[in-house]
Amino acid sequence: xxxxxxxxxxxxxxxxxxxxxxxxxxxxxxxxxxxxxxxxxxxxxxxxxxxxxxxxxxxxxxxxxxxxxxxxxxxxxxxxxxxxxxxxxxxxxxxxxxxxxxxxxxxxxxxxxxxxxxxxxxxxxxxxxxxxxxxxxxxxxxxxxxxxxxxxxxxxxxxxxxxxxxxxxxxxxxxx
Numbered sequence: 001x002x003x004x005x006x007x008x009x010x011x012x013x014x015x016x017x018x019x020x021x022x023x024x025x026x027x028x029x030x031x032x033x034x035x036x037x038x039x040x041x042x043x044x045x046x047x048x049x050x051x052x053x054x055x056x057x058x059x060x061x062x063x064x065x066x067x068x069x070x071x072x073x074x075x076x077x078x079x080x081x082x083x084x085x086x087x088x089x090x091x092x093x094x095x096x097x098x099x100x101x102x103x104x105x106x107x108x109x110x111x112x113x114x115x116x117x118x119x120x121x122x123x124x125x126x127x128x129x130x131x132x133x134x135x136x137x138x139x140x141x142x143x144x145x146x147x148x149x150x151x152x153x154x155x156x157x158x159x160x161x162x163x164x165x166x167x168x169x170x171x172x173x174x175x176x
Contacts (some may be wrong), residue, residue: 002080002081003143005080007143007145008078008080008137008140010136010149011133011136011140016125019060019061019122020060020061020100020119021100021101021137022101022103022134024102024103024138024144026078027141027145028145028147029149031150032151032154034046034090034153037156037163038163042161046161048091050072050091051092053092054070056070057069058092058096058097059093060093061094061096063097064094065095065096068095070094071090071092071093071094072091072092072093073101074090075091076142078146078149082126082150083148083150084152085149085151086152087151088155089153089155094113096114096118097118098151099124100119100122101120103115116130116131119133123135
């Protein structure tokens with residue numbers, strides 16, 4: 001069993017009842033997501049039913065954002081033995097829950113304290129418990145970022161989206 005798998009299982013055992021979790025994309029998978037594989041029209045075709053299903057309310061906390069009621073979030077499963085990042089579906093999240101899901105990006109934007117507080121509030125944790133959770137998730141992210149991941153977008157094809165071949169030169173922004 002890999003160190004990644006052991007750490008993932010430890011996090012699941014300790015925080016498995018969490019309603020809101022952090023989902024950090026490994027550094028080796030940055031800029032490779034659903035939106036980078038589909039057209040804007042296809043993305044709208046995928047996200048709008050998710051928003052309708054949720055009645056424009058967050059599927060985790062029930063909240064709504066001030067500008068955008070909810071945002072569409074990709075749900076991924078990581079196989080730490082085969083290095084496959086598998087798309088499992090989409091969910092509607094309020095901006096506060098979405099900021100927690102993407103804690104790394106939120107941190108770089110100077111909003112880590114807000115995200116930590118929201119994580120603690122939604123899960124009924126103290127800030128100390130939330131900080132412990134964040135530290136473990138960051139360590140898992142570090143370990144997962146050491147290896148390249150293969151993206152499995154089968155979920156998209158099951159929902160009528162044809163995935164075109166991507167030009168590797170377009171996989172990252174010019175300044176990355």
